[in-house]
Amino acid sequence: QVQLVESGGGLVQYGGSLSVSCAASGNIFSVSTMGWYRQAPGKQRELVATITAGGNTNYADAVKGRFTISRDNAKNTVYLQMNSLKPEDTAVYYCNADVFDNRDYRPVLRNYWGQGTQVTVSS
Numbered sequence: 001q002v003q004l005v006e007s008g009g010g011l012v013q014y015g016g017s018l019s020v021s022c023a024a025s026g027n028i029f030s031v032s033t034m035g036w037y038r039q040a041p042g043k044q045r046e047l048v049a050t051i052t053a054g055g056n057t058n059y060a061d062a063v064k065g066r067f068t069i070s071r072d073n074a075k076n077t078v079y080l081q082m083n084s085l086k087p088e089d090t091a092v093y094y095c096n097a098d099v100f101d102n103r104d105y106r107p108v109l110r111n112y113w114g115q116g117t118q119v120t121v122s123s
Helices: none
Strands: 002-008 010-013 018-026 028-039 046-051 057-059 067-072 077-082 091-101 108-113 117-122
Touching (some): 002 108, 018 028
Antiparallel strands (some): 028 046
């Protein structure tokens, strides 16, 4: 089995910065694309940013120029640095990863989610 464990998040004032990280662990052969999604109360979960194993990134328009996604392949960890935070960034942030796991004794690509971490931006 594979686990995605998030850390970071919390409460920050408007214009402030915050970072979150997510480490994948377990029966992993390799980790492909990793990313962050968020879900605000009463809204659907939405893409924030993704990063491939080669470092190619993709951002939602709402966070471009303010958020930076990065990863450490050796640690199977993805990071999200959030700057110039706004109240509308308030949400539960979820880590997501496409993982080749070994639970069937051969690499099989599966998608995994973390448990989520709360980010609250006060005005």
